[in-house]
Amino acid sequence: MGSDIAMDTVTITRALISVSDKTGLVPFARALREKNVDLLSTGGTFKVLQEADIAVTEVSAHTGFPEMMDGRVKTLHPRIHGGILARRDSHAQALRDHDIPPIDLIVVNLYPFEATVAAGKPFEDCIENIDIGGPALIRSAAKNHDFVTVVTDPSDYETVIAEMVLHQGGTTLATRRELAAKAYARTAAYDSAISGWFAGQLGETLPNRFAMAGTLQQRMRYGENPHQEAALYRDGSNRPGVVAARQIQGKELSYNNIADADAALELVAEFERPAVAIIKHANPCGVAEGGSLSEAYARALACDPVSAFGGIIAVNRELDAATAEEIAHLFAEVIVAPSISDAAQAVLLQKKNLRVLATEFLPDPTSPGLLVKTIAGGFLLQSRDTGRVTRDQLKIVTKRAPTETEIEDLLFAFRVAKHVKSNAIVYAKNLATVGVGAGQMSRVDSSRIAAWKAQEAATAAKLSEPLTQGSVVASDAFFPFADGLIAAAEAGVTAIIQPGGSMRDSEVIAAADERGLAMVFTGLRHFRH
Numbered sequence: 001m002g003s004d005i006a007m008d009t010v011t012i013t014r015a016l017i018s019v020s021d022k023t024g025l026v027p028f029a030r031a032l033r034e035k036n037v038d039l040l041s042t043g044g045t046f047k048v049l050q051e052a053d054i055a056v057t058e059v060s061a062h063t064g065f066p067e068m069m070d071g072r073v074k075t076l077h078p079r080i081h082g083g084i085l086a087r088r089d090s091h092a093q094a095l096r097d098h099d100i101p102p103i104d105l106i107v108v109n110l111y112p113f114e115a116t117v118a119a120g121k122p123f124e125d126c127i128e129n130i131d132i133g134g135p136a137l138i139r140s141a142a143k144n145h146d147f148v149t150v151v152t153d154p155s156d157y158e159t160v161i162a163e164m165v166l167h168q169g170g171t172t173l174a175t176r177r178e179l180a181a182k183a184y185a186r187t188a189a190y191d192s193a194i195s196g197w198f199a200g201q202l203g204e205t206l207p208n209r210f211a212m213a214g215t216l217q218q219r220m221r222y223g224e225n226p227h228q229e230a231a232l233y234r235d236g237s238n239r240p241g242v243v244a245a246r247q248i249q250g251k252e253l254s255y256n257n258i259a260d261a262d263a264a265l266e267l268v269a270e271f272e273r274p275a276v277a278i279i280k281h282a283n284p285c286g287v288a289e290g291g292s293l294s295e296a297y298a299r300a301l302a303c304d305p306v307s308a309f310g311g312i313i314a315v316n317r318e319l320d321a322a323t324a325e326e327i328a329h330l331f332a333e334v335i336v337a338p339s340i341s342d343a344a345q346a347v348l349l350q351k352k353n354l355r356v357l358a359t360e361f362l363p364d365p366t367s368p369g370l371l372v373k374t375i376a377g378g379f380l381l382q383s384r385d386t387g388r389v390t391r392d393q394l395k396i397v398t399k400r401a402p403t404e405t406e407i408e409d410l411l412f413a414f415r416v417a418k419h420v421k422s423n424a425i426v427y428a429k430n431l432a433t434v435g436v437g438a439g440q441m442s443r444v445d446s447s448r449i450a451a452w453k454a455q456e457a458a459t460a461a462k463l464s465e466p467l468t469q470g471s472v473v474a475s476d477a478f479f480p481f482a483d484g485l486i487a488a489a490e491a492g493v494t495a496i497i498q499p500g501g502s503m504r505d506s507e508v509i510a511a512a513d514e515r516g517l518a519m520v521f522t523g524l525r526h527f528r529h
Contacts, residue, residue: 008173010147012164014083015105016040016059017049018075018134020112021154026052028107028157035169037105042067042075075133084140088147105160106141107151110134110186114193118238123201130194135187145180146173152186189213193236205370205383212372217243223255230255239369240361241265248340249348250355256281257312257355261336264314267419269362270388271316271412273431276300276323277419279312283439287416288432293323299432301330302461304453312336316362319344338362387524389414394520395500397509402495402518406472410497410520413474418526424476425450425484427468427493434467435491443475443484451491468492476526478502482511489515499525 015037019025022045029039029049039056041049049056060066063077083103086095095102111131121129141150149171151160156179163171192211199207214233223230232253234243242261247253253261264279271289276296278286286303290296293315301308312334313327319335321343327335328347335348336357348356369384391407402410413428420426420438425446427435435454437446454467469492478501479485485496485508496512500521512519 009167009170010088010104010149010173010176011168011170012037012104012149013169014038014040014101014103015107016075016080016084016103016137017056017107018042018045018059018137019107019109019154020131020134021109022048023154024157025049025154026054028154028161029054029056031157031161032105035164037169040103075137081136081140084137084148085144086147087144103148105149105151106137108134108137109152109154110138110190113190113197114236117193117197118236126197131190135190138183138187142180142183145176149176150179150183152179152183156182185213189215189236205368206381210381218253220255221252228255232258237369239367240359240363242336242357242359245336245357245359248345248356248358249352250334251353253334253355253357257334260312261314261334261357263419264312264334265336265359266363266365267416268314268316270365270415270418275316277314278304278308279314280307280310283421284416284419284433284436285311286433286436289412290431293317293320294326296432297323297326299430302457303433303435303467304457305460306456307453308332321347324348385418385526385528387418387526389522389524393522393524394497395523396518397500397505397521398512398517398519400513400516400518402472402520406495406518407520409472410474410495413472414497414522414526417474417476418528420476420528422476422527422529424474424526424528425488426474427451427454427471427488427491428474429467429471434471443477443479444481444487447473447484447487447491451487454491466492470494472497474498476528478505478525479508480504482508485511485517485519486515489517493517495519497522499523501525 015032017039018041025048033054040059040062041056042059046056046058059075063079065077079100082100086102111129113129116126116129138150138152141148163175192213195211214235216231217234218232220230222228242258242265260279260282263282264277267284268275268277273289274293274296275289277284278300285307286300288296288299290299309331310333313332315337318339318341319337320341324344324347328351332354334355338360339358340356348354366386366388371382371384373380409428412431413426416433417424417426420436423440423443423446425437426433427450435450437450440446451468458466471493472495473488473493475498478499480502481504495518497520
């Protein structure tokens with residue numbers, strides 16, 4: 001009559017196979033037939049099996065009802081879903097009454113909706129790649145996993161065959177439960193992709209219901225700390241970055257490595273000229289543009305060589321041998337670049353534990369996206385900070401206007417400040433950071449810390465004056481009082497860039513005028529928490 005139940009093992013006598021991804025299909029089907037499993041199939045899958053000379057029955061012959069409406073309706077039939085959903089104990093009589101043979105194995109993977117969207121296909125193509133019958137089969141089989149095995153991933157074919165070898169043609173309840181959980185995760189991710197795409201089509205950045213899903217890419221030894229579990233998931237957005245990077249050499253990436261490498265790459269992608277960013281604990285300790293990567297690296301390192309030890313280094317060009325040779329003098333955890341030249345790879349092989357990543361492309365700082373932060377009982381959702389200030393947007397608010405050189409440095413510093421934890425203060429000179437103050441509870445403390453670190457770097461380099469002398473300063477948000485600006489002035493700055501908008505703007509402007517400083521407002525804030 002169908003599957004026999006022996007304790008927790010269910011024998012597979014009939015399977016329905018309908019797959020979009022044909023990877024491993026023919027060997028798997030042959031292995032099932034060798035175990036006398038009757039096969040049902042549809043459309044392209046049926047054709048592949050038939051051409052491989054594998055005995056298979058078309059679903060339309062099984063149901064007595066033809067596929068119709070361009071294949072939209074083929075497995076949505078009581079003789080299919082009754083055979084899947086029937087409990088083999090309490091529903092046995094109903095199966096006999098309606099002449100419905102049980103189906104013990106469902107093998108389905110879904111229409112490539114995510115790939116269709118990622119390829120930029122038209123709206124109608126995306127709609128036609130929304131699978132209906134597939135998810136219904138998967139959910140029915142997963143619901144009835146006490147009796148039915150469901151496979152949604154070709155990588156599980158070997159698991160099923162191995163189970164059948166060990167258990168006289170059957171699978172165990174433990175395996176069926178694992179496969180059912182995996183099946184529901186797949187349909188949830190599929191529906192999440194569809195709902196997210198549809199919301200985007202309707203221009204809804206923040207819909208009433210928001211779903212997100214990811215595919216496990218890497219389990220890690222631990223998270224931020226050794227007592228925390230962690231894993232990396234791919235979200236299907238195809239945004240260039242660390243998730244899609246190819247690791248060329250080095251130890252396995254840790255949770256903190258990935259977080260910092262992502263921060264470094266997103267920052268360095270802000271710049272068009274050759275640029276280098278050095279990140280430590282999610283904050284930049286040195287950023288610079290240059291005529292070449294090696295020049296940019298040397299200037300970025302000079303900002304805070306002490307903090308750069310054990311840092312993450314990102315570049316926005318192919319990493320060349322000259323820059324690789326300079327980096328090799330420093331203990332670094334990770335290097336990330338769009339590509340690595342063969343000569344640079346040969347240099348870096350000297351440091352076998354150094355993790356080297358090639359991303360192929362840089363993330364686009366202006367492309368939209370969503371950021372999620374979990375909190376107790378829920379999560380916060382916001383759009384990505386795609387703000388980018390140009391010189392045309394600058395509002396000069398002091399008696400002295402900034403020079404062209406100061407404007408370039410101000411814009412550079414403000415782009416860096418966007419990637420510094422608030423309260424953020426960034427001193428810059430000649431398109432290189434010379435002091436960074438991050439994450440302090442007061443803006444004046446960030447100003448003082450940045451100046452102090454710049455003084456330390458100058459002392460270590462045996463310079464006669466602090467690096468901040470003659471620099472500009474960027475603040476990610478307005479100065480609520482004049483004290484933060486005064487601290488920057490005492491450090492030797494000549495120009496300031498900040499959003500403006502404080503009720504005490506007039507006091508801050510007056511303080512700048514008293515000291516002969518130039519100041520511009522952006523009207524744009526870059527808080528980063």
